[in-house]
Amino acid sequence: MKGYQEASAVDLKMHHHMKNLLVIAGICLVGVHGFAQGLTLSRGHETKTFKENTIFEMVLSNEYPYSGGQLCEYQEVVGSVVSARTDSLFMQLYSLVDHRNHDDARVTQLLLNQSPIGTYPVSVDRIVRLESYKSMKNKKAHRNLAIAGGLLMFTGAATALNAILMKGQSNKRTLLLSGGLQFGLGIGFAVASRPNRYYLHHRPDPWVISPR
Structure with missing residues (x-):
């Protein structure tokens, strides 16, 4: 039993290690550095336009539909938008944090926390909500x-x-x-201190990304 538990722990560590390497490799291979661009959200007759170099903090999740409770597995990304389409964004990241449940415990991993490198693809379908800041200092x-x-x-x-x-x-x-x-x-x-939050999913009247 002890040997099985030790093997499981090793497998879990290897799984997380490989996942981290894949995430970092994905960030580096997606493309070269780009210039940050603005972003426009729309909802009915409302529009919200964010300037270039705006810093976004986004919550990403594959859980859908979302019942309004706590997300079990999600990622938090912080960065600026390099390219925006109706179905995807490419972001230059400052940080990426992974949250998930494992064996009735909450596991949080900091996968990236440094100056922005490469570009990271984000599917719009995964964006639960986003917040905006003028800069990392802000x-x-x-x-x-x-x-x-x-x-x-x-x-x-x-x-x-x-x-x-x-x-x-x-x-x-x-x-x-x-x-x-x-x-x-x-x-x-x-x-x-509480920034405005814009929900792209899991709300009756979600915001929609409009390409610029």
Whole structure:
């Protein structure tokens, strides 16, 4: 039994290793570096146009139809669009993260995290949703703002709770006010850090990619 488990673990590691090599090889072989271009989404009478060099974070999945629960297997890619068609995109990637379930456990693998190399093909049918950022620096600023918002909400709630549990009344009002202000500011940071999300699938009124 022990030998079987060890063999299974080795097979799993080899499978992930080979998959990683195939992904990286695919990125390198798809084509040479291209110039980033813009992207236009449409939905009914609405249109949304993103400028060149816009950074996109996309969630990709083969799970369809999507019931609205948590995706079991999906990828997160971050990069800029080099070429756009109605059925596919070619992206210059900054990062690629693979998420999947294995033996009732969530397995997350960082397959690429460096300066963009090559181009990576993305089927439009796999794009669940996308978010846009002006640059990688802007994306990092959004992330830092979200972290700051979460910390402020936590410290605000803790301060208010301590004030409620205090026996004395001298500083209770001040602590409650301070906790409330921290919590409110944290909510503001969290809302400000949340980018607009555009769903291409799994919604009654999905957005559609329009070639430029």
